[in-house]
Amino acid sequence: MYSEKVMDHFTNPRNVGEIEEADGTGTVGNPECGDIMKLTLKVENDVIKDVKFKTFGCGAAIATSSMVTELVQGKNLNEVEGISNNTVAEALDGLPPVKMHCSNLAADALHAAIDDYKKNHSKE
């Protein structure tokens, strides 16, 4: 059902965890839907120095979370602006159609974390 890449990220997820005193945090989804992602960022001079995730969800949810962290690690915030849920799915060689929406929230979590960072940053 899942591509090899999805299974790879599912079995060996990258960047699992939570950054303490994160510069930005994004949480999307809710338990009723069966998918929740929490993504935390460390940002220095607009560059993503570290990124970690925690996900409650199916194989696709875990794999997309892992993939998005890999896509943005070390990148400038400008570079990751265009990353969408589709970008993440494509990087995983696709997801089963039924999973394209419900379990493909990783980019949403990323942008929520960046928004949070910008909000915190502008206060300083």
Added chain:
Amino acid sequence: MKQIYFDHNATTPVAPEVFEAMLPYLKDEWGNPSSIHWAGRAPKKAMEEARDMICEFLNCSPVELIFTGNGTESDNLAIKGTALSKKKKGNHIITTRVEHPAVLNTCKYLEKEGFEVTYLGVDKEGIIDIEELKAAITDKTILITVMYANNETGVLMPIKEIGEIAKEKRITFHTDAIQAAGKIPLDTKELNCDLISISAHKFYGPKGVGALYVKRGARVVPLLHGGHHERNRRGGTENVAGIVGFAKAAELAIRDMEAEGKRLALLRSRLEEGLLERTPHTLLNGHKTNRIPNTTNISFEFIEGESLLLNLDMLGVAASSGSACTSGSLEASHVLIAMGLVPEQYHGSVRFSLGKLSTEEDVDYIIEKLPPIVERTRSMSPLWDAEKGTGAEIEFSAKSCLK
């Protein structure tokens, strides 16, 4: 890789004896049982003998049995067939919120056609309240349909009691006994049912054949109009090989049911105790004793069932889950929701259904392998606080579920 099959409620392997019994009717005896000539004689005889065997299995008479294409068809025939035959008497049907989709969606269809349906709730152990059922009956009630054993939890409904009430009120009573058949005795003389659905592939028979018991005097309007087959109640040339296999499966069930039930109940206890002892925040879903002996439904809180199933599958273990992600429809288990479970619980449910293929070695393998998977999956979950070993506090966006 190991292959461990703990999904016998989904389907079962065809028993070797069943396969052997079917072969002649797929090969040499291919005639149409309705034919009067030589080619039809052997298939006709085989079908009559098969019908007698299934009647022995159900303790009923041959005129009370209709062969169908599967359990879903049996449920449809029972419910739509009764609704149509009694629509002049009333338009009210009573069922429960935990039925199989074959019953629930048939009832929903009838609602669109002008029937009224009451969906009874269940308590936290998965059982309906008889008083609530009594209170739901009106003078328009024509049919009560309540499953015998629940497919997700194995929990048994109080069928005899419901049957007595239905009899007294002259309401037709149907039970979907598809998960009970072959696992516990089904005696039509004791169960007080007018209609009973069963399916062969749930107890080591072939797929593509089911039956509906229709008590003498109960009338169902056919779904399939056609020839004179099944006493004009189900048109279509009979699936002779399937029916013969069905009968052999019934014969084996009569022989093995009691001993196998005891064996499976012991294995299930071993599995439940093993998993619950080794894993905190784990919940047994459904009544502990009032259930068929092969099924257990366990929630591993704060994680999602599909992740567990994928991990188990990689170890060769086949099981199923009530999580939304595994349903195909992206709806979480309506059964566990009706029982009052919260999302962190129902999404993390796993059903293990044991059967002839299950051994003590298999059970011990799962007890050894699953707890570390649960721990690892929890360590990735934002709902789990690993330091405290309890649920984490987290705020959610209000966004509704995307489907």
